[in-house]
Amino acid sequence: MKKTRVMMGMLVLIFLLATACLKPREVPMISIDESINMYVVADPHYMSEKLTEDCETFTNYLDTVDRMMKYTGVFLDIMEVEIKKNQPDIIVFPGDLTNNGSKVNHLEFEKRLKRMKSTGAKVYVVPGNHDINNTKALYFKDNELHLTESINEDEFVEIYKNYGYGEAISRDKNTLSYLAKPYKNLWLLMLDTTKDYPEPGGYLNRDTLNWIVSCSDMAKEENAEIIVVMHHNLLDHSDIIWEDYTVDNNTSVLNTFHEIGIKVVLSGHIHIQDIKSHTSIETGNTIYDIATSSLPVYNHQYGQLSYSPSKGYDYETRKLDVEKYALENNLEDENLLSFNDYSEMFFIKNLCRKHKESIELLDLSDEEKQEVFKTVVEMNKKYFSGYRNEALQEQIESEGFKIVESLEECFIQEYVMGMIDDQNADNNKLHIPIN
Numbered sequence: 525m526k527k528t529r530v531m532m533g534m535l536v537l538i539f540l541l542a543t544a545c546l547k548p549r550e551v552p553m554i555s556i557d558e559s560i561n562m563y564v565v566a567d568p569h570y571m572s573e574k575l576t577e578d579c580e581t582f583t584n585y586l587d588t589v590d591r592m593m594k595y596t597g598v599f600l601d602i603m604e605v606e607i608k609k610n611q612p613d614i615i616v617f618p619g620d621l622t623n624n625g626s627k628v629n630h631l632e633f634e635k636r637l638k639r640m641k642s643t644g645a646k647v648y649v650v651p652g653n654h655d656i657n658n659t660k661a662l663y664f665k666d667n668e669l670h671l672t673e674s675i676n677e678d679e680f681v682e683i684y685k686n687y688g689y690g691e692a693i694s695r696d697k698n699t700l701s702y703l704a705k706p707y708k709n710l711w712l713l714m715l716d717t718t719k720d721y722p723e724p725g726g727y728l729n730r731d732t733l734n735w736i737v738s739c740s741d742m743a744k745e746e747n748a749e750i751i752v753v754m755h756h757n758l759l760d761h762s763d764i765i766w767e768d769y770t771v772d773n774n775t776s777v778l779n780t781f782h783e784i785g786i787k788v789v790l791s792g793h794i795h796i797q798d799i800k801s802h803t804s805i806e807t808g809n810t811i812y813d814i815a816t817s818s819l820p821v822y823n824h825q826y827g828q829l830s831y832s833p834s835k836g837y838d839y840e841t842r843k844l845d846v847e848k849y850a851l852e853n854n855l856e857d858e859n860l861l862s863f864n865d866y867s868e869m870f871f872i873k874n875l876c877r878k879h880k881e882s883i884e885l886l887d888l889s890d891e892e893k894q895e896v897f898k899t900v901v902e903m904n905k906k907y908f909s910g911y912r913n914e915a916l917q918e919q920i921e922s923e924g925f926k927i928v929e930s931l932e933e934c935f936i937q938e939y940v941m942g943m944i945d946d947q948n949a950d951n952n953k954l955h956i957p958i959n
């Protein structure tokens with residue numbers, strides 16, 4: 525009798541465990557007075573230390589890129605600390621997860637995502653143009669540059685199955701775009717916008733746009749808001765640099781987004797901090813394309829977007845404190861211990877090189893060229909960090925700026941003037957009220 529009871533008990537336990545496993549994941553709801561926090565980590569371009577070595581070839585390569593490749597792992601280490609401490613609800617990565625799509629980089633990056641997810645955050649990724657079928661996937665050994673294995677689209681989905689693809693409620697047949705439902709009333713439309721990997725340009729074809737409309741229909745049935753996350757930019761973030769950054773057919777994409785009432789687009793790719801908006805004359809809908817700057821690029825920051833059904837959206841950037849991290853973790857690398865100086869030096873050398881070259885060609889004295897370069901560097905530092913117009917007031921009054929103003933029409937003049945003729949002065953903060 526006792527034996528039968530034990531058997532029955534075990535059967536009930538097995539049944540309960542089996543039904544618990546089969547039960548679909550309960551999707552939470554954001555209540556009207558609650559808000560959720562989302563981190564936006566753009567273009568981390570992760571490069572494994574396994575693929576590098578301290579050699580001249582690697583040092584020379586570092587000099588050719590805008591991002592600080594040597595410390596991409598350190599920046600993500602700091603992100604992990606921030607995530608553990610602040611416990612965001614969602615973390616999104618709008619592409620260019622890795623340096624040139626090397627398989628080793630993807631596999632290590634996934635391990636980092638696993639640790640971030642273990643804090644309880646929901647983590648979502650989409651590929652950028654660097655991440656797939658990249659014939660320039662490389663590594664450094666014996667002071668030489670070698671090519672290494674990249675990954676294809678299927679491998680991307682497999683590696684990142686726990687970061688969006690596995691829980692997608694709809695997937696586009698033409699691209700690696702998907703729709704995720706982290707909350708009953710807040711959905712994420714994660715768009716794969718690369719036209720032809722690993723070329724830099726972006727595009728969304730008609731079939732994908734139709735799929736996007738069907739996603740919106742699903743969300744409307746459940747009264748859910750949709751946030752779009754995509755690698756390429758929806759709107760031009762610069763008058764000079766937009767080709768291959770903004771999606772090629774942005775008029776069609778913009779029309780579709782207006783039609784379905786999208787308000788927030790989170791993008792990356794351009795590596796500068798910038799927010800642009802567009803209002804539809806037909807519908808009155810306003811879309812904000814928030815381009816978060818690349819994590820390994822000056823000023824080394826990420827975005828935080830909070831959403832509340834009653835208050836709307838609030839976006840702001842958060843700068844990594846590399847020096848504090850280096851100190852607290854007893855790191856011995858001098859570049860990290862005095863990171864503010866180092867990153868400024870790196871910025872002047874790598875990101876202002878083109879400007880220096882074009883100033884050299886001007887018909888000016890050496891002192892005048894120096895003044896112009898000094899002004900361009902200071903303006904560029906703010907420009908990359910998301911400050912324009914009157915935020916550059918100090919530099920507008922400088923000697924270098926006056927010289928630029930007096931020049932004949934040229935690249936450097938167009939570039940400098942473009943910084944003070946922008947939609948926003950502060951691209952690091954934004955409030956979007958609910959309708």
Ligand SMILES: [Fe+2]
Nearest residue numbers: 567620793818
């Ligand atoms: Fe990038």
